[in-house]
Amino acid sequence: MKRLFYILILLYNFAIYAQGDGSLKSTYPTNYFQNPLDIPLLLSGTFGELRTNHFHAGIDFKTQQREGLNVFAAAGGYISRIKISHWGYGKAIYITHPNGYTSVYAHLQKFSKRIESYIKKKQYKKESFEIQVFPSSTELPISKNEIIALSGSTGGFVGPHLHFEIRDTKTEKPINPMLFGIQVSDSKKPRINTLIGYALDSASQINGIGIPMKLNLLNLTNGELLAVKINAFGKIGFGINAYDQLDGSYNKNGLYSLTMLVNGEKVHEFEASSFSFSESKYINLLIDYERFGNLKQRVQKCFIEPSNKLSLYTKTLSNGYIKIEDGLSYTVKIIAKDFKGNTQKVTIPILGKKDSIIVANTPTITPYRIDRTQFYKFQKNNVSVAFPKKTFYNDFYLDFDVNDSIVKVHTPTVPLNKKYTLTFDVSKYSEGQKEQLYIASINRKGNTKYETTVKKDSTFYTSIKKLGDFTLLTDNEQPKVLLKNFKDQQWMTHFKTLKVKISDDESGIQSYRGTIDGEWILLEYNVKNGILTYNFNDKKFTTAKHLLEVIVKDNVGNTRTIKAHFFRKK
Numbered sequence: 001m002k003r004l005f006y007i008l009i010l011l012y013n014f015a016i017y018a019q020g021d022g023s024l025k026s027t028y029p030t031n032y033f034q035n036p037l038d039i040p041l042l043l044s045g046t047f048g049e050l051r052t053n054h055f056h057a058g059i060d061f062k063t064q065q066r067e068g069l070n071v072f073a074a075a076g077g078y079i080s081r082i083k084i085s086h087w088g089y090g091k092a093i094y095i096t097h098p099n100g101y102t103s104v105y106a107h108l109q110k111f112s113k114r115i116e117s118y119i120k121k122k123q124y125k126k127e128s129f130e131i132q133v134f135p136s137s138t139e140l141p142i143s144k145n146e147i148i149a150l151s152g153s154t155g156g157f158v159g160p161h162l163h164f165e166i167r168d169t170k171t172e173k174p175i176n177p178m179l180f181g182i183q184v185s186d187s188k189k190p191r192i193n194t195l196i197g198y199a200l201d202s203a204s205q206i207n208g209i210g211i212p213m214k215l216n217l218l219n220l221t222n223g224e225l226l227a228v229k230i231n232a233f234g235k236i237g238f239g240i241n242a243y244d245q246l247d248g249s250y251n252k253n254g255l256y257s258l259t260m261l262v263n264g265e266k267v268h269e270f271e272a273s274s275f276s277f278s279e280s281k282y283i284n285l286l287i288d289y290e291r292f293g294n295l296k297q298r299v300q301k302c303f304i305e306p307s308n309k310l311s312l313y314t315k316t317l318s319n320g321y322i323k324i325e326d327g328l329s330y331t332v333k334i335i336a337k338d339f340k341g342n343t344q345k346v347t348i349p350i351l352g353k354k355d356s357i358i359v360a361n362t363p364t365i366t367p368y369r370i371d372r373t374q375f376y377k378f379q380k381n382n383v384s385v386a387f388p389k390k391t392f393y394n395d396f397y398l399d400f401d402v403n404d405s406i407v408k409v410h411t412p413t414v415p416l417n418k419k420y421t422l423t424f425d426v427s428k429y430s431e432g433q434k435e436q437l438y439i440a441s442i443n444r445k446g447n448t449k450y451e452t453t454v455k456k457d458s459t460f461y462t463s464i465k466k467l468g469d470f471t472l473l474t475d476n477e478q479p480k481v482l483l484k485n486f487k488d489q490q491w492m493t494h495f496k497t498l499k500v501k502i503s504d505d506e507s508g509i510q511s512y513r514g515t516i517d518g519e520w521i522l523l524e525y526n527v528k529n530g531i532l533t534y535n536f537n538d539k540k541f542t543t544a545k546h547l548l549e550v551i552v553k554d555n556v557g558n559t560r561t562i563k564a565h566f567f568r569k570k
């Protein structure tokens with residue numbers, strides 16, 4: 001505690017000195033929240049990190065590759081929300097504090113006794129493992145340093161760690177927890193891997209090339225990077241792929257800020273300080289989405305696309321676009337910083353030269369031209385796609401085709417602003433076939449995934465926010481259900497839990513329901529291994545012989561029911 005105090009004092013001073021440079025570092029209380037874990041803090045994820053379709057809204061604390069570490073309330077207040085979901089945050093607690101902030105703790109293994117019994121009552125009442133409740137300010141008061149939960153790995157395919165957030169209670173905007181004085185040691189500077197140059201209109205070019213271009217980098221003796229000198233003309237921009245490593249951790253984390261200078265003048269700056277969840281989708285305009293779709297590499301642009309409404313920019317002149325004139329020389333510097341201020345720089349020398357364009361940025365023309373402001377409906381064979389106005393951010397030629405029952409709706413290289421509708425006419429199928437039919441997406445590896453299929457007579461449709469290949473598939477197999485830690489007719493007096501494993505190879509699990517002697521029981525579902533767990537503490541039995549029934553339904557409605565008897569001493 002003492003050490004933390006000194007660190008907080010240090011940080012407080014730092015916060016004062018950081019004032020006046022446009023940074024938000026000085027506006028938050030740095031001595032209010034304490035660390036939610038009592039182990040040395042190592043991060044596997046930083047705030048604002050670039051993730052799929054969203055920015056990381058908190059920081060991820062490593063938990064020594066294990067579960068069950070004590071999680072402490074970062075400050076006093078009351079639990080204002082508990083959410084349990086199969087995916088996402090898993091088991092999560094939200095604590096509202098009197099100073100106007102809310103702290104969030106996610107992927108928890110289990111809650112403290114008081115919270116656990118509170119939420120179990122609600123789960124039994126709702127007859128659902130997944131639940132969300134908003135307790136009033138008097139129901140679950142929390143004192144600072146109180147153990148609220150054990151760390152875990154709940155919520156989809158995540159390893160053990162604690163996801164921690166601080167939000168503005170009123171606006172619900174997540175704020176970088178480091179701004180509140182959470183201290184982790186980081187002496188390493190960010191690493192810049194890739195530099196891309198962008199010619200941004202039909203008249204502009206870099207080295208005669210009109211399409212995005214990877215630029216060669218040289219390592220300087222001072223550790224900085226120098227791009228090989230380029231000739232350019234017209235409206236251009238730059239982007240980099242970079243990551244930051246913290247001390248004692250191999251995880252590739254996000255940057256705190258990315259700044260671009262042109263001839264010594266700061267023209268553009270991005271800072272991972274706070275954002276609102278509603279703007280998170282614009283991450284697909286911040287990154288080079290086409291490159292991400294093709295190579296899975298995230299290049300963060302130092303310029304702002306016209307539809308990009310992100311608030312994470314602390315400075316921008318001409319939206320980060322650089323206008324290169326014939327005969328003039330330019331020096332562009334891109335500066336990547338982590339929260340501690342460790343810095344990596346790349347310098348890009350540019351000579352303005354109007355070369356003839358060797359490789360032009362000419363789009364592949366298709367019959368399906370999209371003007372982003374218009375509504376479109378395209379049809380081929382038994383398939384139609386309908387795009388509401390502003391489904392896309394940009395105008396382009398859509399690739400749409402139906403071949404051997406595979407529907408191609410472009411490739412996942414164009415970001416979507418909203419959902420569109422993909423509709424199949426299924427009138428050629430019998431009623432029986434229709435029941436087991438569903439719409440599936442096909443990823444690049446050829447794996448198929450159930451997409452929420454709405455069935456209306458002889459048309460099936462899905463509202464979806466991704467492009468790529470789709471098809472109709474049939475699932476005529478029931479889910480599988482196996483007794484995991486016991487056999488039918490077994491005595492289970494000394495067992496703490498009862499476990500059943502469920503799976504479905506085709507459309508996937510839609511729902512499950514368990515009862516003992518006809519009464520609903522809480523089965524905790526771990527999506528990682530398909531195991532449903534019942535805790536014998538939930539119920540007191542008055543007889544010895546019991547009947548367990550588990551009903552599992554897949555996404556097209558195929559249902560499997562298993563029954564097993566077990567015995568427990570009264």
Ligand SMILES: [Zn+2]
Binds near residue numbers: 045056058060163164
């Ligand atoms: Zn996280």
